[in-house]
Amino acid sequence: MNETRYAAVAKDLMDGIANGRYPVGSLLPTEFELCDLYEVSRHTVRAAINQLLSQGLVSRRKRVGTRVEASQPQGGYSHSLATIADLAYLAETQQREIQDIRHFVADISQAARLGLVPGEHYFCVSSIRVDRTHRAAPMCWTDVYAQRDYAKVIDLAREHPEQLIASLIEQHFGRSIAVVDQQVRAVLLSDEMARLLKAEPGSPGLKILRHYRDSEGVLMTVSETVHPDDRFTLVTQMRRDRAAT
Template identity: 75%
Template sequence: MSETRYAVIAKDLMEGIASGRYPVGSLLPTEFELCELYEVSRHTVRAAISQLQTQGMVSRRKKVGTRVEAAAPRGGYSQSLATVADLAHLAETQVRSIQQVSHFVADIAQARRLGLEPGEHYFCVSSIRVDRENALAPLCWTDVYALKQYSSVIELAEQHPGQLIAALIEQHFGRHIDVVDQQVRAVLLSAEIAKALNAEVGSPGLNILRQYRDDEGKLMVASETIHPDDRFTLVTQLKREKAQG
């Protein structure tokens, strides 16, 4: 799925703000200048700026311009995810800190919930992820599940905290991720998860189950991530298909 042009521009502007290219308090280039810079229409530029406004990063005033208000999206971390590459990029902005590793044989309940094969041997890497800019408020708790045959990736995950475990399996075992199935649901933070994330017990959270599959549909990796509700916003976009004929 390719991103729309304005979403690409919005992402580039967000990166420019985060890097200091457009410091907080400064003005973004004018609409006309952005149109020339990205070679797009004013409508496309306005749609991109609207995304930044929605996330509290900029404000707009007549005869003044678009002012940078914050270096990061409001309400924690906001991310538009449309491809496997987007997931990999998201991981690069965060640091994984492994909390525990376990090995187990999947029972029927685990298999049904996670998409595993009952009776198969798996390992689970449990970790917290923190934004490089704010280590005091971890973004999430993640449990990553994979077959025992990939267990050597555990050491690699410790050595490369900015890479997805699924991506490390791709690189070192010659596998290829073709699709990621994603399920999102609301949860309340358990005492264990809340303590690890410096959050309030019983407060709302976002649970994201991702199943990484190869081109035959076979499960390579499953991950279950829990975010406190104020630290992550998942942004998706639905695009109407063009009529045929």
């Protein structure tokens, strides 16, 4: 199953629900109709519908169909991220609002925490990200770190708030991201972070640290993102190793 394709189908259906193409109370097209509409398999359509189900946008009943229950996601946002392209799709649904830019030399503590090289020159772009269709509260706070050789990307980040900074580096510096290492851990929101994200101080949050590397394993960018726990759910999928069966 092509995860990127079902994410695109889910996004288009969500947009259709949000803008009234599929109003609350109406039925979505049948699975077969959606297959024809998007030129995809039933597996892809079902995976896309599951994304909508997980966000409380629709319900399903046998011999009735898929009914639209809400025009906006309920209880936060759920995202299935299986490829680098999925990260790019996620970024396209959000708007970057840059809050701060700083240049620094990585000390030993920063290098150890973020996987940087001590003594090297870096910059950090700090942003709030808001959902394009649901702007009631920020989705997250993100700090993106990169070497000063890529500093020209800062202006590009302002011009293209919907694109990942890592993707902008790919496009304009001739680099290619081959792998993203991801670490996820639970945190409690500090008073300052809660204020920035319009959340309760001390409430649970999710911190995601991502290292973007090229095919040689060379680090291109690092992002550190904090989500309030009620605004983001990270969905992963595990498959049986055929060699182990």
